[in-house]
Amino acid sequence: MRTIIATVTARAVLPRSFAKQYPVAARAEGARIWDIDGREYTDLSGSAAVNFIGFGVDAIADAMAAQARQLPFVHSSQFTSEIAERFAAEVLEFAGAAFEGGAVFFTCGGSEAVETALKLARQYQVETGHPDRFEIISRRQAYHGATLGALAVSGNTARRAIYLPMVREFEHIDMPYCYRCAFNCENCGHQYAQELRAAIEHSAGRAAAFIGEPMSGATLGAVAPPSDYWPEIAAICREHDLLLIADEVMTGFGRTGRNFAMEHWNLQPDIIVAGKGIGSGYAPLGAVIASPRVVSALRQGSGTLIHGFTYNAHPVSMAAGSAVLERIRTGDLVKASDSHAGSIGKPFAKALHTMAKHEAVGDVRGLGLLWGVEFVQDRATKKSFPAEMKFSSRVAAAAMKRGVLTYPMQGSIDGKNGDHLLLAPPAVERERLLEALDQLSDAIAEAADHAAR
Numbered sequence: 238m239r240t241i242i243a244t245v246t247a248r249a250v251l252p253r254s255f256a257k258q259y260p261v262a263a264r265a266e267g268a269r270i271w272d273i274d275g276r277e278y279t280d281l282s283g284s285a286a287v288n289f290i291g292f293g294v295d296a297i298a299d300a301m302a303a304q305a306r307q308l309p310f311v312h313s314s315q316f317t318s319e320i321a322e323r324f325a326a327e328v329l330e331f332a333g334a335a336f337e338g339g340a341v342f343f344t345c346g347g348s349e350a351v352e353t354a355l356k357l358a359r360q361y362q363v364e365t366g367h368p369d370r371f372e373i374i375s376r377r378q379a380y381h382g383a384t385l386g387a388l389a390v391s392g393n394t395a396r397r398a399i400y401l402p403m404v405r406e407f408e409h410i411d412m413p414y415c416y417r418c419a420f421n422c423e424n425c426g427h428q429y430a431q432e433l434r435a436a437i438e439h440s441a442g443r444a445a446a447f448i449g450e451p452m453s454g455a456t457l458g459a460v461a462p463p464s465d466y467w468p469e470i471a472a473i474c475r476e477h478d479l480l481l482i483a484d485e486v487m488t489g490f491g492r493t494g495r496n497f498a499m500e501h502w503n504l505q506p507d508i509i510v511a512g513k514g515i516g517s518g519y520a521p522l523g524a525v526i527a528s529p530r531v532v533s534a535l536r537q538g539s540g541t542l543i544h545g546f547t548y549n550a551h552p553v554s555m556a557a558g559s560a561v562l563e564r565i566r567t568g569d570l571v572k573a574s575d576s577h578a579g580s581i582g583k584p585f586a587k588a589l590h591t592m593a594k595h596e597a598v599g600d601v602r603g604l605g606l607l608w609g610v611e612f613v614q615d616r617a618t619k620k621s622f623p624a625e626m627k628f629s630s631r632v633a634a635a636a637m638k639r640g641v642l643t644y645p646m647q648g649s650i651d652g653k654n655g656d657h658l659l660l661a662p663p664a665v666e667r668e669r670l671l672e673a674l675d676q677l678s679d680a681i682a683e684a685a686d687h688a689a690r
């Protein structure tokens with residue numbers, strides 16, 4: 238233990254913030270993490286919407302260890318592996334009938350998967366005789382990853398600002414946000430979707446694809462669109478021969494009470510991007526799930542995917558992913574996160590809505606086990622707290638003091654102003670999660686009290 242503390246003091250790991258003291262995590266089980274001093278944290282944010290099945294599931298560790306013993310690695314330019322083929326078939330089945338006959342490209346996480354999807358969309362257009370199509374239309378207030386390509390299609394101002402000179406930018410459109418609706422919620426699903434039509438027209442035949450999170454993730458904080466939004470977006474993409482990429486890195490693998498969030502709107506994208514919950518934190522893992530249309534364009538075209546990473550389809554990650562999916566199935570965890578009677582999602586949502594008793598809570602929104610709590614200084618006008626106050630970080634710090642982990646974000650309104658917390662717990666330990674929500678309520682009261690002084 239002493240060695241660990243010495244290493245931490247030396248700060249050999251480049252930290253996210255030099256201003257912050259990070260506790261040193263020692264072990265985890267279910268929805269809880271313990272640090273090396275024995276302090277317990279209940280994780281209401283699943284780290285960053287990662288842990289879905291709960292930590293400490295022996296079957297996952299066993300599957301990974303067995304795979305590491307038998308075949309730790311092969312390079313995808315030389316071999317495929319039994320475990321990768323098996324897991325790909327399982328993922329295609331989990332994605333539904335529209336993906337039967339499709340194929341999966343596995344990565345080490347969400348950003349790599351988004352990069353892959355963008356390149357796949359470009360290659361699809363080239364293979365099908367449209368070499369002029371290379372632009373990817375995306376949305377402001379979206380987050381698709383940290384690599385430069387993923388950052389180019391993201392709209393998260395704080396995470397992009399200093400890198401903008403380095404990225405190639407295409408059209409961004411607005412994202413439905415009914416709490417602060419640009420169209421006063423008058424036929425707003427249609428109006429937001431029409432922005433895509435305008436962007437395509439502006440791109441003058443260069444648009445290759447549209448990428449969006451079916452339900453917004455961290456940047457806007459779990460906002461679901463009006464019900465007619467995605468069907469109309471899908472129709473516009475079809476009409477103009479754009480591929481539709483659903484970024485389900487945060488929302489996929491059961492998080493919103495469906496296998497993929499797209500199912501809430503009967504959406505059938507051409508490509509699904511997955512990450513986070515697919516490995517539930519047990520292994521670095523992401524996936525690009527391509528529909529048969531995309532795969533056959535490559536197969537019948539050049540026959541070569543002009544893309545690859547050394548570690549794609551890593552066998553140990555494949556073993557982890559397959560065992561995680563098995564756990565999702567046997568534990569009926571997709572249902573557990575939904576709002577059926579007896580689920581975790583239903584009482585979680587109910588308890589979360591009681592947060593509205595705090596004047597500082599403007600909006601509570603979400604689906605399944607992906608929720609956003611937006612804070613306001615004035616409920617009537619929806620005026621946000623001054624950005625310098627970092628209100629959501631204050632709530633998160635007050636919660637952390639109580640042993641509760643959350644995911645604070647700023648910039649929900651315009652990239653700078655607006656505060657919210659993202660909550661995305663694992664679908665386990667229902668009573669403990671509900672107790673942690675009580676503690677979160679106290680934390681909100683404490684932060685609001687300080688802000689008012």
Ligand SMILES: Cc1ncc(COP(=O)(O)O)c(C=O)c1O
Pocket residue numbers: 285346347348349351380381382383450454455484485486487512513
């Ligand atoms: C919707 C979405 N896409 C992509 C990413 C990038 O994933 P990763 O951080 O695993 O690279 C994230 C991460 O938060 C995300 O929320």
